[in-house]
Amino acid sequence: MSNYHQNTCLSETTLVLEESINQFIEYARECVPNEACALIYNNQLHLSENKASLPTEHFVIPLSDMVKAYESPTGIQLVLHSHPKSSPEPSPTDIEGMKTSRAAWLIFSIKHQTLWIGENGQGQISRVPKYALC
Numbered sequence: 001m002s003n004y005h006q007n008t009c010l011s012e013t014t015l016v017l018e019e020s021i022n023q024f025i026e027y028a029r030e031c032v033p034n035e036a037c038a039l040i041y042n043n044q045l046h047l048s049e050n051k052a053s054l055p056t057e058h059f060v061i062p063l064s065d066m067v068k069a070y071e072s073p074t075g076i077q078l079v080l081h082s083h084p085k086s087s088p089e090p091s092p093t094d095i096e097g098m099k100t101s102r103a104a105w106l107i108f109s110i111k112h113q114t115l116w117i118g119e120n121g122q123g124q125i126s127r128v129p130k131y132a133l134c
């Protein structure tokens, strides 16, 4: 778990990993009505199965996926999930999860077609790049 405390450079992450983010958006659309979740580490997108008991309302990334990411050379670069029917702002549960994961998060709203990217509950909303839209 040596990379557990590694900091993530947010702007660099969003720029370099744009392609991964687009892949996630595609995956999130396929997962509707459920929330989709994924991790970016080693500069690659790793899709996860949503293990939440109510996947239309919450998401849970399997612990084994989290451990793999933390133990990878880069550590977790970004935790991603989708909000099928609400805005991209983090829920209270999301903000708690952010503190625990110590990583940057991306939330994609399928309803609003916007992204929230931030850390510790502080973030910014941006439009999905045009080329990410079907």
Ligand SMILES: [Zn+2]
Pocket: 081, 082, 083, 090, 091, 094, 107
């Ligand atoms: Zn959420």
